[in-house]
Amino acid sequence: MKTSSEHRFIGREPFEAALRAGECAPSVYGTRPWTISDTGGRISLRADPDRRLAAADPGSRELVIxxxxxLYNVRLALRAHGVRPRVALLPDPERPALLAEVRADGPAEPGVLERLxxxxxxxxxxxxxxFLSDVGDVRLMRALSAxxxxxxxxxHLLxxxxxxxxxxxxxxxxxxxxxGERTRGEELARWVRPPGGPPGAGVRAEDFPPSEGAAETPFPGRDYGRGGVRGLLAPSGQATGTVAVLTTAEDGRPAHLAAGQALQRVLLTAAAGGVSAAFHTQPLEEPLLRAFLGERLCRGAHPQMVLRLGRTxxxxRAQQDALQNALAGF
Structure with missing residues (x-):
């Protein structure tokens, strides 16, 4: 494989780290609907149409998110390894599945927050x-918004x-x-992994609670088991957590890519502070409910993700101190 002189100068490690990081991103139903490849120092991110959810996500909005x-993980990994990424979004109209290309744009010393x-x-x-509790940290909440x-x-923090x-x-x-929709139930069942199954895409039984417990919460999760697989996730507490809606001003594919990068940056900032997130995309998959939500709760913006944030x-103390030092500018 032919490599550019720039790629040889930087070395393989940043690009290999970027590929690994990309695979760690969250995805709808755990589908990992992408392919990420590195050819001579050019990382290509492509949508995988075979993993599109035809019933839940016919327009591919959640796939692109x-x-x-x-993509954010790819960018972050390069920065953490001293490489400034140069990103081209939707670079070829003739290849709509190609969502982004990322190249090296020279060295750049990573900051404390990027490393964190x-x-x-x-x-x-x-x-x-x-959750055990909500976020409970004003500085961290400001950092999530930033x-x-x-x-x-x-x-939008509600x-x-x-x-x-x-x-x-x-x-x-x-x-x-x-x-109550058979096609959704069948689609969901294809992405649920029973206990002890091999690693891979999808949602493990260990990662969602029993359906009988989920029905008691103000924000019900998806019934992943659908009577076939019992969820094994033990409750962390009784708290709903801090509720938020992520929005964008526009609603096309560029906005969905931006929403996905923003979402992951929020999630990693939260994780660095010991905070986890739960997603609730159900109303966003119903066009009328999504429009209502945007108009009444989001000031006309386009809702892209509903999430709860909290501590399990x-x-x-060490984690909190490290984050507070990194967030000194907020």
Missing amino acids: SCGAA LYGAVERRRTHRGT AAAAEGAVL TDDSAVRSLAGLVTAAEHLQR RPPE
Whole structure:
């Protein structure tokens, strides 16, 4: 394989790290709907149409958001290894599956926050249950909002109880509607892995709670088991967590890529502070509910993700100190 002189000068490690990091991104149903390759110092991110969710995501909005999260990890890994990334989004109209190309744009010393976020890439895990507590840290909340803004999105933190109850009602309504749809149930079942199964794409039984417990929460999660696989996730506590909606001003593929990058930057900032996130995309998969949510709770912006943020265990002092030092500018 022919490599560029720039690639030879930088070496293989940053690019290999970027490929590994990309695969650690969150994705809808755990589908990992992307292919990430490195050819001579050019990393290509492509959507994998074979992993599109035809019933839940016919327009591929969530697929592209998932790919955007992978793209952020690629960028971050390069920066953490001293390489400034140069990103071309949607570089070829003739190849719509090619979402981004990333090249090296010279050396760049990583900052403290970039190193901290990169260290959280493999630790971050999607949480699908209740929390021990909400975020409970004003500086971290400001940092989460700033992380979204840095990628061209807005993180709306819902502090009004009536807004939280309204959003919970939308999630509940959408979840119960979707549980009655046979095609969605069959599609979901294809991505659920039973206990002790081999590693790979999809959602493990260990990563979601039993369906009988999930029904008791204000924000019900998906019924991943659908009667076939019992969830094994033990409850962390009784807290709903801090509720937020991630939005963008526009709603095309560039906005969905931006939303995915913003989402992952928020998630890694949260993970660095010992905070996990749960996703609730059910109402966003119903066009009328999504439009209602955007108009009534998001000031007309386009909602791209509904999430709850919280702690599943008490914060560690060393972790908190490291994050506070990195967030000194917020």
